[in-house]
Amino acid sequence: MSTFGKVFRVTTYGESHCRSVGCIVDGCPPGMPLTEDDIQPQMTRRRPGQSAITTPRNEKDRVMIQSGTEKGITLGTPIGMMVLNEDQRPKDYGDKTMDMYPRPSHADWTYLEKYGVKASSGGGRSSARETIGRVAAGAIAEKYLKMAYGVEITAFTTSVGGVHMFPPTAEYPTPSQNPAFMNLLQTIDRDTVDNFLPVRCPDEEANEKMADYIGQVRDAHDSIGGTVTCVIRNVPSGLGEPCFDKMEAELAHAMLSIPATKGFEIGSGFGGCEVLGSVHNDPFIRAPVTEESVAKTGIPRSKLTTKTNNSGGVQGGITNGAPVYFRVAFKPPATISQAQTTATYEGDAEGVLAAKGRHDPCVVPRAVPIVEAMAALVVMDNLMQQMARHAARLQLPTLKQTVPPAENGVSMDT
Amino acid sequence: MSTFGKVFRVTTYGESHCRSVGCIVDGCPPGMPLTEDDIQPQMTRRRPGQSAITTPRNEKDRVMIQSGTEKGITLGTPIGMMVLNEDQRPKDYGDKTMDMYPRPSHADWTYLEKYGVKASSGGGRSSARETIGRVAAGAIAEKYLKMAYGVEITAFTTSVGGVHMFPPTAEYPTPSQNPAFMNLLQTIDRDTVDNFLPVRCPDEEANEKMADYIGQVRDAHDSIGGTVTCVIRNVPSGLGEPCFDKMEAELAHAMLSIPATKGFEIGSGFGGCEVLGSVHNDPFIRAPVTEESVAKTGIPRSKLTTKTNNSGGVQGGITNGAPVYFRVAFKPPATISQAQTTATYEGDAEGVLAAKGRHDPCVVPRAVPIVEAMAALVVMDNLMQQMARHAARLQLPTLKQTVPPAENGVSMDT
């Protein structure tokens, strides 16, 4: 299904070589200022061609709002958005061996298995261009989240190949135990991250090592993967639906839907499996009062937060008000400028595929805004789901067992 | 939302201390033999009280089919299933400090933030009992998958704390590069896994080490996490929806919806980020002819498979016919038999919470059938989605660009 979300919903269309790519955002709150200028910055951050270590395709990627706004204000109706595909040439990735061989670890073969159509662009929807609609939609979600709750979402590169910003150690089997990492999560923002272009690893030394390594890989006509870490600050508590649609489940779904991803972990993640419960448990403390945590209407702010944050801001699938953070694994891009031995489509012979197309040696830096966009979509959709529940609860009388509903965000008992 | 799936859909209800827990399975194919005997085995494997290292609660967990079958045959209508809660006592986990303090890293606090109701059972739906409905539903999906396509789904414990069955090494930064691991995936089955009760790690030495370690942790009134690996063999190719609902995205969603999970990786996973593309790419080869791969009707078998399988059986979000495998991280259980310092509900003081409830020191072994159940639900739902597409395509004439549709699973061109 090409739709994501239940209340704030995004439907995308388009593949690499069709007329345009785009999306429809359904369920956006009405009355929000919104123009293309709110959306373009993340489109541009996602765009290839930003430096020597990304693909040289010179796409312009100008987003055009088709509907859903009038005089720069959202109407509450579906917002259609479109980006023209300037480069509509089919089949320019390689020589004609492309007709004979499905590219290893690319989607040519599985698309054929799924659809039974031999398309010249192979696994068209698996193209990175498909992510344009996501980033456009994510920018709208982000604008609302920022305006309404001061939510800040920032992603950055934490590893490229074996070069890690915060490698696991015996002392810190997971970064969630590492004070340097946890401190960084409190302050990191996009401007800082973009000071470390093209790799977007906000640590001088690691960033440089990663850039060097990507250069070596590119010169060797090879490719390499890495990880992106993302933090969401000021996210309201109470978001995420118990059982199947836990906040971490929806984030995992969102992240593993990004092309080339192989893994997701939240909070302590895989490293957290190696820590004892008595260490891993996050004791509650009173939440500090900040500018973002007061005087807001709507869903009230949590009175408590946690002293440590191995949970990644989520307990029982529901946000607790502490920062939500997670890490996403990206594999090395499948398209490499080396000859590869593989079977033909008919399976009757092996041969050599010489892929010569334009490609990124490492997609991790460009993935940063896509990770942010998908995170914004998940939070926004869950926020609106919780708003329906919270608003419905506000209409009921307070009982012995129920918390006096916070009207306008100020709990009655404070 | 308490529903999982789009075509084969499961809706669950129930918390720890209510009258019963259960589910409704909607969309099950009609005409399949099905009785409670098909479902009970996985219920029993999930059940606590199987050994000294799991919780001593003596639940019986007998599943009762309410509807959707007649004389042992599915009707195609919704299958209601129910398991009585024999133990309906509220609030017996600890002393009355439970009223004052939300348990650290448990869902007491976030449920209160979400719902505004002080329930005696705290975050009721976050209880492991909620997974009963999933396991029951998964057993139905599994039966169909086995009957129709010979699909085999087996999960097993691959680490407990720092004790790993296949630790990453310099040579094999990811198990997907490790021949021993890849061979195991070809043959492992549930009987073998259950030979290694109670830990369910199918390696004599590792299993014993893990059991010892869990024992130590229990004696220290502490808890520990671990990982479960799951393999799905004979899964048809072409499953998984491009873009948002990629196979790996749905598996990640499913797994991170299981209580106490913190991470998911498919194929090479996080370790795959450290491998060069030229090594990571999986060359295509002709698929071997096996009993499962021939003479079946329906969605045809893939003519190709891959020589290596770093992809984890999925490319571009779609299965390629090779085994699908993934790993899930479970944190140490939050409930421990130690005193813990934490804030009160009101946030106005810190105090000591003495949790004395019954609990598992390590949930990983019991999670094995839950992981299998959720995997079955994802595959089944995606299979039926692909069946709709494939059956619709079969009604169209073959064109130059389209593959002659395989009728009854036999491609016309072979």
Place this chain on the structure above:
Amino acid sequence: MSTFGKVFRVTTYGESHCRSVGCIVDGCPPGMPLTEDDIQPQMTRRRPGQSAITTPRNEKDRVMIQSGTEKGITLGTPIGMMVLNEDQRPKDYGDKTMDMYPRPSHADWTYLEKYGVKASSGGGRSSARETIGRVAAGAIAEKYLKMAYGVEITAFTTSVGGVHMFPPTAEYPTPSQNPAFMNLLQTIDRDTVDNFLPVRCPDEEANEKMADYIGQVRDAHDSIGGTVTCVIRNVPSGLGEPCFDKMEAELAHAMLSIPATKGFEIGSGFGGCEVLGSVHNDPFIRAPVTEESVAKTGIPRSKLTTKTNNSGGVQGGITNGAPVYFRVAFKPPATISQAQTTATYEGDAEGVLAAKGRHDPCVVPRAVPIVEAMAALVVMDNLMQQMARHAARLQLPTLKQTVPPAENGVSMDT
């Protein structure tokens, strides 16, 4: 799909002769008092065996809440509900011709075409017992709507066969032009309707004629249809989603999903096609201030209402605050105690089917609470959807183009 609704969602299970029938209600607001006593009255109103003109089956239909409440308060988690099937005997409707002939205008044949399974209970889910889950779920929705917004939903019988309470005339081609009808909609309530048992037509003369007519039809071993009209008062304005999910579209969906229905009309309906636009248009006037329209929090009350109400309380698919009313057509029950000539299942011969089962000569009176239940589900689901939007909008600053959001239901400009 056996699920209804998007935010307030009901999933049902069960057919006539299985162990139990029931439902899961997902998305109920937390903190609402709820026990079986809130649900049973509508169950009982739906129950057959209330008088000589309904079926003599003596079902008890006691609803049992399984989950989702604690000490009589909703938790916000899924509410499982169940009613045992006391009468589980299969195949007792007729003689063994039932095995040979699909009953005319019943669902035996189409269920076989759909599912390919010969069930002894024929089209099991098409049984009136399937509506039990709907009525139980509807009772929960109604309780909330009444508590939170004073919403009143009342249905009643408006025709049986050719006997009409408000027959169309040249002067009033549609009841929406008839002052007597429009006045009745302002005051009619369930107690009044139940004063006219068993037919439930709140007009002495028409009620008696209908009862007589049903008696004649029963004595002739025949059956007859009729119409039910339903009014929803105090429904908040702004409910209903433009485009595909207009309020009238969802009501039509809900009503045509009730067994034996053949038509739906809202407001002026089919008769409205015959009225000129200048007469049909509903001019706006200031809304009167009533107890229900003030001092409520949440979604504010409309300042305007309409002088006439041919629209049926809905314009552009969205409620305007005026009463919503509609009419539903029920066909004569297919099961009659007459011999019927029809083809065998194999289609190779015609023969005579002698149906002797217990049946209602007219289902219209029993349909009254089912219509009310489905109406409640539609309003509740749309209310919660609008609450999400409204609450989200409340967090944005007021602009020149936007209405100052009513906080706590009191518009800032009043």
Place this chain on the structure above:
Amino acid sequence: MSTFGKVFRVTTYGESHCRSVGCIVDGCPPGMPLTEDDIQPQMTRRRPGQSAITTPRNEKDRVMIQSGTEKGITLGTPIGMMVLNEDQRPKDYGDKTMDMYPRPSHADWTYLEKYGVKASSGGGRSSARETIGRVAAGAIAEKYLKMAYGVEITAFTTSVGGVHMFPPTAEYPTPSQNPAFMNLLQTIDRDTVDNFLPVRCPDEEANEKMADYIGQVRDAHDSIGGTVTCVIRNVPSGLGEPCFDKMEAELAHAMLSIPATKGFEIGSGFGGCEVLGSVHNDPFIRAPVTEESVAKTGIPRSKLTTKTNNSGGVQGGITNGAPVYFRVAFKPPATISQAQTTATYEGDAEGVLAAKGRHDPCVVPRAVPIVEAMAALVVMDNLMQQMARHAARLQLPTLKQTVPPAENGVSMDT
């Protein structure tokens, strides 16, 4: 929600005065020939300006496919479609009283209540231009249904004001009892209907009367409603989901989502309430063998049909293979060229609104292709749902209780 359908899904965007209107069709079967030429004819039939009795706006409405096809073949990926709004002038319908008064029976007021935004185009999504996306999507569904199953969908005008093509009589209280009507349903097609432009009532005399009447109404600066009847022939049996998503429920939903509709009836409809069960019941007979009913693969054709068809081709919510037919009520258009007395937005005074905009005196003729499009969407979506079930069932062994699955549409037992 701006999405319709579960498997074959359409999402639309756009209002009257934005940059473009359009839709995304998700779930289209791959490998089907499709170009804009397949879609444009219905777009043109829907277009205003076809004659003196429709609005003089000269819209071109050229559809442009954005994605999802390559070289004229569907890829199986989402099909984006767009039509430019040539006329983007806001607020040109009337004089400035439009700023002060919400138009009676139009959506200006309810959109403001719902969204809280004062848009210059009033209830923008309630515009007839919103239906462009539906018609485009419907054309794709129709093409598939025609190619794969010979499905024929034809709608036509059956009444305008009090002028009826088949008025109810004492002998035929419902057209389903009228042989002339039932015969027409067997043969009517679009070419015939368009011979009766501009009214599209396929009866010389009635058509002329209707045209005359519309002319009178237009000259009186007034408007009038009417009804559209639609028949679907060759629809496979077994379509429609029991319980909430019955075929008639989905059709009703679809039809009542079209702007200006007030009612829906299937088969005998409201008139059927007045017929005895012994007359209303449709006896089964062997289905005739026709070109469409043999030699097709996929879902098999029903061996039986019904002698009469009061059911409208649907029993228990599931198609039985007989023609499906239904009738839709359209109210008189709200926009009329007469002064109307109504309240201001503020509700503080009454005044006169002088609407001078371009408008149709009767929308019924233009509604014909929209009704066809929505019918196609419902059938297509339900067909694909049934295909998933049927294909899944085909993989199971035949049991005593199950019908041998028809492979390639030929039942094994024939």
